[in-house]
Amino acid sequence: MQYAPEGGSCASPHQSGALRPIQSCLSQVDQASAPKESTINNKNNSTDSLDASYQGIAGTAIERDHGADNEGTDVVAPEDRLVKPTPSFGDDTELKFLAQSIQREIIQTNTGVSWDDIIDLQEPKRLLREAVVMPIQYPTLFTGLLSPWGGVLLYGPPGTGKTMLAKAVAAQTNTTFFNISASSIVSKFRGDSEKLVRVLFEMARHHAPSTVFLDEIDSIMGSRSSGIESGCGGGGGEHEGSRRMKTELLVQMDGLACSDSGGHHVFVLAASNLPWQLDPALLRRLDKRVLVPPPDTAGRIQMLRTHLASLPARHTCEEADLRSCAEATDGYSGADLRLLAKEAAMRAVRRIMDSIKARGKRQQPLPPAEIEALKGLHPVTATDLQESLACTNRSYASQYYRRYDEWAQQYGSV
Secondary structure (H helix, E strand, O other), X not given: OEEOOHHHHXXXXXXXXXXXXXXXXXXXXXXXXXXXXXXXXXXXXXXXXXXXXXXXXXHHXXXXXXXXXXXXXXXXXXXXXXXXXXXXXXXXXXXXXXXXXXXXXXXXOOOOOOHHHOOOOHHHHHHHHHHHHXXXXXXXXXXXXXXXXXXXXXXXXXXXXXXXXXXXXXXXXXXXXXXXXXXXXXXXXXXXXXXXXXHHHHHHHHOOOEEEEEOOHHHOOXXXXXXXXXXXXXXXXXXXXXXXXXXXXHHHHOOHHHHOOOOOOEEEEEEEOOHHHEOHHHHHHOOEEXXXXXXXXXXXXXXXXXXXXXXXXXXXXXXXXXXXXXXXXXXXXXXXXXXXXXXXXXXXXXXXXXXXXXXXXXXXXXXHHHHHHHHHHOOEOHHHHHHHHHHOOOOOOHHHHHHHHHHHHHHXXX
8 A cells, every 4th residue: 555745734835745646656656647737737637636636646546557347346455545634633733743753544455355265254244244344345235224324333252253254355346445443543542542533534434445443342342331330430440531432432423423424434443352341322323243153064164174274284084084074063153163173284294294303313404305205205194183072172162153143142233
């Protein structure tokens, strides 16, 4: 991702300041499509005209590099996207400093995850396409009552693919992706946390269409304690600063600031392992609340097949072996199955290391050709898979799965 110089965000940039950010982008387009100096050689250029120039250059670069598509299905890699300069915030130095901090949370590299890399989870993928992909491709369809979903909550046990879905959104959608955690918007200075939340959403609207990903949102948006419930005044046992930050987040997600966004779509994607701890007001603002469950038997077979196929060494596991292992791993998450496949592969590596040690001490490591020969002699077998299953347990207890199902029946919205 390429950034424009900060000087381009001033209300009335000087002549050199107006030319510099645009000329820095001309390397991405043909010289024939570059704007002439006479069209931008204006000392009183405004920020809006600069933004329009950026959009024109970006559109030309996308059309040239990815080909024109009437339906807008081309996806620009995150590192190739142009980002507008940081807004001036009325020349407020403090807010501009906070904006630079938030700007660092924009995903600048390709996550390398596509929709096809996510096994199963058809319902969450459908919802995310409806919320992010389709409104950009067909904006005339998503107006009025059919305005895009404002927020989606992905909840479920750890390791089931919530963060992987977020990575796919970052890589496969033409939106500015803000990866936000507690450290991004929580400050030790009084009043800075709510200011960071405000600046975050102003930046998201400035770079719209954009996606704000709040990972482990239960750590910052837990249910606000009540003084009536705790028997004491004020906010109970909760700190005042925490309540102010939560209130600001709720206001920015659905308040006057949100309604005055000028049609700029900001999509909030949240992930949580503990949805029952979230504030009820937040649940109302997250239109869709989707359970991301552990994979079923067919999904586990496909995951094991995919992991074993990615091994640098060959394996001799048949389809019946994979099915037997999948049936024995009921309740395992995707992360658990990856650890299981890794443990099975490590058993083959240990046999290779034992074979190398049996040759005696060597001053130099074996050449790559001999290593490849040893990998062919020691493949991953079905026995390795079964032995790995005996020492690799699932990371989440079964009673917690029932709690997710109960919460889904009460609060789920798919």
